[in-house]
Amino acid sequence: MSGAVALTRSVHEDVSGRLAGVDQRYTHLRRAIVEALARAGRPLTIPEIIESAPELPQSSAYRNMTALIDVGVVRRVVGTDGYGRFELAEEILGHHHHFVCYACGKVDDLHPSSKLERALGEAAAAVAHEQGYQITEHQLDLFGLCPSCSG
Numbered sequence: 001m002s003g004a005v006a007l008t009r010s011v012h013e014d015v016s017g018r019l020a021g022v023d024q025r026y027t028h029l030r031r032a033i034v035e036a037l038a039r040a041g042r043p044l045t046i047p048e049i050i051e052s053a054p055e056l057p058q059s060s061a062y063r064n065m066t067a068l069i070d071v072g073v074v075r076r077v078v079g080t081d082g083y084g085r086f087e088l089a090e091e092i093l094g095h096h097h098h099f100v101c102y103a104c105g106k107v108d109d110l111h112p113s114s115k116l117e118r119a120l121g122e123a124a125a126a127v128a129h130e131q132g133y134q135i136t137e138h139q140l141d142l143f144g145l146c147p148s149c150s151g
Contacts, residue, residue: 007034007035007038007092011034011092012026012031012034014091014092015030015031015034015068015071015073018071018072018073019067019071019073021071022070022071024067024071027064028055029055029056029057029060029064030064030067030068032053032055032056033049033053033056033061033064033065033068033074034068034073034074034088035053036049036052036053036056037049037074037086037087037088038088038092039052040052041109042087042106042107042108042109043077043079043085043086043087043098043107043109044085044086044087045083045084045085045086046058046061046062046065046084046086049061049065049086065086069086072089072091073088073089073092074086074087074088074089075087075088075089075090077098077107079100079101079105079106079107080100080101080102080105080143081104081105082105083105085107087109093109094111095117096109096110096111096112097109097110097111097112097139097140097141097142098110098139098140098141098142099141099142099143099144099146100141100142100143100144101143101144101145101146101148101149102143102144102145102149103145103146103149104146104148104149106146106148108146110140110142112140120138120140121138124138
């Protein structure tokens with residue numbers, strides 16, 4: 001269900017532009033974070049990002065992650081184990097949902113079929129109409145046990 005994302009020059013230019021808009025630079029450490037998240041194909045914890053990008057010192061990982069979150073490049077995903085996980089924003093990664101393991105907290109990407117996505121959209125619109133809300137986006141997390149924990 002998960003898959004790495006190929007980052008194009010335009011993605012890096014977008015990230016650089018977003019950071020420049022708040023007087024920040026797209027440093028090699030921030031680029032390492034973006035590339036680690038793209039390679040992973042699933043949300044990662046800070047320790048997993050550091051393991052995937054050894055040039056990234058732990059002392060600056062959180063500060064750089066905060067800068068990327070602030071400009072909308074990265075978003076935080078909550079697992080069941082209390083650890084924050086991070087992934088690239090939907091504008092970069094594409095629309096998707098998550099499987100979340102109750103036992104180990106692992107979060108995997110779920111890329112729904114167009115049929116499921118249509119059904120989710122219709123169900124969300126119906127319940128929103130009943131409650132007087134207007135839906136602008138949706139996300140779905142499915143909780144259970146990952147293959148490693150269910151066996």
